[in-house]
Structures are given as C-alpha cells and as structure tokens.
Amino acid sequence: MSYSAPRDPIRIGITAISFVVLAAITTPLLVTAITAFNATTETAFPPNGWSLRWFENIFNRPELIAGFWLSLKLALLASAITITLATTTALIMTRHAFPGRDLLDAVLMSPLIVPQVITGLSFLIFFVRVEANSQFWNLLLVHVLLTLPYALRVVRSSLLRVNPKLEEAAMGLGASPLVSFFRITLPQIRAGLFVALFFSFVVSFDNFTATAFLTTSGATLPVEMFLYIEASLDPTISAISALMIISTTVFVLFVDRLVGINRIT
C-alpha cells in the first residue's frame, strides 16, 4: 500500500478491522496471564490478591519442567526434518505434472485431516504391535507427520510465485540443478520457508491430542499442562502461559531486529 496516501479510508479501514480482531483474540491470553498473579489457589479474574508464588510453583513440579525440555527437543528436531522433506517434495510437485499428483497432494495432507484422536490411537496400537519402544522416536515420527502438511502447503504456495524459467535460465548458463536451486529459487521462497519452519515448530510444540496417546511417562509440556489443569485448581499453568507470552514477545522482537519480522511471517 506504499502507493496510497496514509490517510486513505481503505488503509484506515483495514488497520482498524485488523487491530479489533487481533485485540479480540489476544485478550484471553492477557486475562490468563493476569490470573497467574493470584495470591490464593484460585484462578480468578480479577485476581484475589497479588503474588508470584505460582511462578515459583512451576519449579516444584518436575513433570512440568521435564515436559518443557521434551517439547523443545521434539519441536526443534521435527521442524528441521519436516522443512527438508517439505521442500524437496514441494519442488517436485510444483514443477512436474505427473498422474495422480492431486491424489498425492490429498494423501500428503491427510495427517491434517485425520482427527488427531485417530492418529494418536492408530499409532499407539501400531507402535505396540511393532514393538517400537522409544517414546522419543515414536513422538518424533508422529510430529514430523503432523507438521508436514502445514509446511508442504506453505512451501508449495511460495514456490508457485517463483518463475521456473529463472532456474532454467541459470541451468542454461551452466549451473547445476542443485546450485540453481540454492542460488535462484531458495532466496525467493525464503519467506515461505521461514513460515513453514515456524509453523512446524509451533505445531509440534503445541501438539496435544495425538501426543497424549503416545506418552506413557514423562509427557510433553502441553499434555502435562492439561493433566495439571484437570487435577488442580491453582493457576500454575497460567504462570507458565504468562512466561511463554513474555518469551514469545522477546523472541519475535529479537528476530525483528535481525531480519525484519514481516519478511519471515
């Protein structure tokens, strides 16, 4: 909209609608974060008194700390694997029309559309049958599976905006397909790749339903948080949420300094 005057009604309208909606969807987070400061064991809003005790309590619950580390490890590894798979697959699918491509697309989207309860249940039974006992690798497999559709979708629509003739030109000038990919195509889809990576990380970290089936002891953070909420009234989970909001904000601001946040989302 750099071509339009700052005060034109459309720009104002778009800005207004956007912030009203954004404010509406972020309010629950704010409210939850404030309940973390309750002095009593109730998750009340407005808080009954002010205290930091629930932040301290996070560290008294080893399952929450262990959950955090497990979620972090899983998310990092899963998103790295997914982005690689998504890029190679998306490249082939957007550049070559082969019979059954639409079907393949639908099939690759399937982890998204199969309800997570069924994904979780299926894999639980499957892993027991094939005697795959490592919880970490089992979860990793399922997390890669669950994040792949998001990444694929985003990378594909990014690749659609890239003109393949540029690559052909590079190859015509003597570059190998690999070099022309890295030098020509990759920079153009960088925004899409970052979105895909970001998405995959969050989807893995945040995953609840499917993961819940596969964790026997020592679950991921979301599952542990859910179990905690279902078992205790106190706002320890609000405290974790408040911390996450702060760290997300810091992280996003930091990346904005480095790269310019708008380029990568």
Add this chain to the structure above:
Amino acid sequence: MKRNLVLAALLTPAIALIAVFAVALANILLLSLVDKGGEFSFVYYAQFFSDERYRNALFRSLWIATYVSATCAILGYPIALLMARGSPRLATLATLMLATQFFSIYVVKMYGWMLILGNNGIINRLLMMSGITSEPVPLMYNELGVAIGLFAAALPLMVFPVNAVLQNISPRLEEAAHGLGANRLRVLLTVTLPLSSPGIISGIILSFVFCFTAYLTPALLGGGFFKMIGNVIYDQAIGRFNYGLAGAAAVVTLLVSITVIVAVNKISNSLLGPVR
C-alpha cells in the same frame, strides 16, 4: 530416466512416512469393518448413520467449520494485508500479536476464553454492571462459544499463508495498476486478491480442516451441548472402547475432509488456472 529416478528418490521419504501412517490407519479401518464376531460387516457404519447424535455431530461440524473458516478468510485477509503492506511499526505490532497468540498452548487459550465468555465472565460482568442487560447472556456452553474459540484458534492458520504469499507479490504491480488509473479498492480487488489466491486457498483448507476435526474447543466451550465429530470419536474410542464405531466415524470424517480438499483444489484450478 535417470532424472525420473532422482525425482522418485526425492519423493520417497515423504511417501514412506505416509505409508507408515496408512498402515496404522488401515488397522483402524479394519477394526471398523469387522464386527464382534470377527466377520466382515458394515454394522458400525450403520450404527453411525442411524444414530441422530452422530449424524448431527457430523453435520454441525461441517457447518461450523464452513462459517468459521469463511469468517477467518474475511477477517484474516485485512490482517495479512496489514502485515505485508502496512507501515513497519503497525505491521510488526500485528505480527507480534498474532505470533504470540499462535504460540500459546491451545488448552490455555480455551481456558482464557472461559474466563471471558462465562455467565460470570468478563463480558457478562461488564454488561450487567453497566446495566445493558439484567441477566447473563449465554456466550459459552453453546455453539456461539465454540465458534468464537474455533475462530480464535484458526485465524493464524489463515493469516500466515496469505501473508507469506503477499510478501512475494511485488508492490510495484499494485503501484503500476494504480498508476494506470485504478483506485485503491480496485487495485485490491483486481490485482492483489487474485495474486494472493494460493495463500487464501491454503488458509481456507487449513482452517476448515482444523475446525472440522476439533476436539478440545467443543469439549471445553461446548459444555456438553455442542458435540462435534472429534468428540464422538474420542468418546467412543476412549470412553467406551468401541473402536469399531470410532473407526467408522473416523473413516467417514476422513472421506468428507478429502472430498472438501479435492473440491477446493479443483475449483481453484478452474477459476485460476492449473497449479504449476
């Protein structure tokens, strides 16, 4: 020939992963087609379609997913525009708000909504204190509460893909159109919107499917009154150990979702030209 081999090799890991998934699912499919006596039978499908609870859950899931994802598209597009084209400060602020929301744990998001929407929640307390209403307005434990919760959770799934596409559309195209005499609205509708359509399609598919198969939001915000297909599957599988019926419901859900995705792809192909 060698080239085809290379291409096939590159596709293999993704296909292998899906194959493993297919095997696990096939097991569930099998469970849905074998009755208690071990014989092949459609009894669970008959049960599913003949029970109004399950039919209703399926239809209301389709319905709510449709209007929530449509709302996401309508309200999410301006946000994506702001992020991609707005002034740097505002764009960063918008991105920050959306990213924070997206990054928060799902369970916590929903509990936050319960504090706001309940009969004794913030909205109702404000309404009653200011005298606008004398009784609490039921914003939760019904379809409205579930729709609000789903909208909030699905919105980032719409905005991020659209933004990613918009980032790659050169603003010069819009400037050029404007320079040729189109006013801003016209540029938006005839240049920006069509060019960003792959992102919109992605966003619609992701948010639709998310809403359609949601489980936590209807469980927490529906109060038991608004069960969706995800709840049916969970209740049957975990609550009743009725893997046959749960499997049948899952297979039906899967078929419906695939149909919607294929339909959306085909419509977008015919409207916008084939996907390259």
Add this chain to the structure above:
Amino acid sequence: MKKWCKAVAFASCLLFSQAAKAETAVLMTWGGVWQKTFEKVAADFQTKTGHQITVVAQANADAGLARLTAARGKSDVDLWTPNMVNYSRAVKANLLAPLPGPDEITNLKDIPQSLRFKHSVTAWVSQRGILYRRDLVPFVPHKWSDLWDPRLDRKMAAPSATFDAGLFPLMAAVTEGGSEKSFDAGFNKLKQISGRFTAFYTSNVQSIRMLESGEVGLIAWGVLPNVIQYLGPDSKYGFVIPEPAFVAETPIAIVEGTKKAKLARDFINYVLSPEVQLTLSSAFGSTPASMKSEIPKSLTDLIGPIPKHYVVDYDALSDALPGVIDSYEKLVMTR
C-alpha cells in the same frame, strides 16, 4: 531425579543387610490430590524398604484402562487404581493379575470380605455428594430429590454421560424408585429437568472451577476427595451426602504381566496398613477400607455423620452402562 537416586543409595546402604537390590514399580492413579498423596506414601515406603514407587497420573479411569489395553502384556505400569466399572472391564479383558491371599498380603485380613475381590482389594472408599456454594444457592440441599427443585434452574451443573461410570443416573433411578436394572423413572426425571443444567462437566476440577468462578451455584454430583481441601467452617463451599450415600470403592490391582509382582504386593500391603489407611482417609476424605482404621474425626466434623450407603451391583451396572450412557446423552445432554 537426583534426589531420588541419593535417597535410594542411602537407603540401600542402610538396608544392605537385607541383601535386597532397590527396585522400582509404577503406580497409576489420578492426578492432583491422589497423585500428591501417593507420592508422599511412596516416599515413606521407600524410607522403610528402600524400594521406589513411581506415581504416574491418568486423566481418568477410562484413559488408564485404554493405556493398559494398548500396552497389553508389556505395560510399564505395575499397580493401578481404577473405579469399579473399569476394574470390571479390565478383569474381563484379562489385564489384571489375580490378587494373592492374606498369606502373601498380610493386611488383607483386616479388610472386610465385601471389599475384597478376585483381582483387587479396595484401598479406600470415596464419597459422592452435592457440592454447593453457600452464597450462590437459594437453599441448602439435604436430599437427592432437592436436585429436582425448580429454584435451581440455571444454577447447577451435572456430570457428563461418562463421568463416574453411571453412578449419577443410578442415583436418579434409585431416588425415583428404580435400580441398576431399571433406569427409566430416573431418566424421566432427569429429562424433565435437563433444561436447568448450565453445563455438563467431564472432570472434578472442571466442576469445581464452575463453582469457583460463580458460573453455577451447585454441582449435582461431587466427589469428596477433590473438594475436601476447600471445605471448612469458614469456607464458602458446602458438601452434603444425602441418604442413601453413593460411594466408590476404589480398588488397587496388580497389572497382568508385571515383572515387579513381589514389590507390588508389598506396596499393596503397605497401603492397607492402618497408618497409611488413616493417611489416605485424611487426605481424601474417604472412609478407610481397613477395619483397623477409624474414620478420622476431622472428616465427620467437616461433613457430619456419613449415612448408610447404597450397595451397588457393579456387574449389573457394568452391563447396563453402554445403554445408560446412550440414554443420558440423548435425553439429558440436549437443549
């Protein structure tokens, strides 16, 4: 983890004369007050014997059963506390090991025969009742039929269909003259008042949250162990156990295929000992299973004398359960 390792090493040194290698077994029970209490019991057990019991949480007994079913024969869980209905299902699915007799678990002799079963023994007896907020209810309930009072319109929440394995519909049936074999009268009444429920809860904490936030003034079916910590003379919460009381005998069982059978037996024996029975009773507000233990006075001070309870035919209930759940969903959980 380091703390446990040090404790085990220390205890092993102390007990090395017993020449016993420190072992670990896993107990699966509910989260919250149950898990926390058993963690304390396990810590005491470890001090005494040097063996460790790890306590893991199940979201509910159904989920616990699902976990055991999926990992059949290779489960990492050795001990389990379900509800009676899931116990019954687990037995039918051959997931539990038969419980040894009093020669191997000596404290069994203090448990009345009615609380001993082939594959488990009752570890505590948990009370059900009506939980309410004194400041939000129009009147203080005393009878189960008080739930049918029109003054409670839009002020109460009821359990969901799968909550507490059919006991709530059973209470309605019994209150209206029915039984485990005849639920119709109960369902007619529940259907009649179904519009008065604000919401249905699937967990205890969910129900308490609704009360705490003021969404409702009364919880139609409350589980005492979850709420006992909130009760007291100055508390805004009240808990009443109308007659006939409905109780949940909570069994503890050994999982089939466990490799820690002896440790499991020893822990069960410990749980049935008078001191631990008293610990559980005080923490859960439950009545002890052991005849050697008394109901703590702190409990009767809090909620008054506990009335006679209705003896549930769990086999009949278990058979009727799928139908009961379906009827509840169709007739009661609709608007």
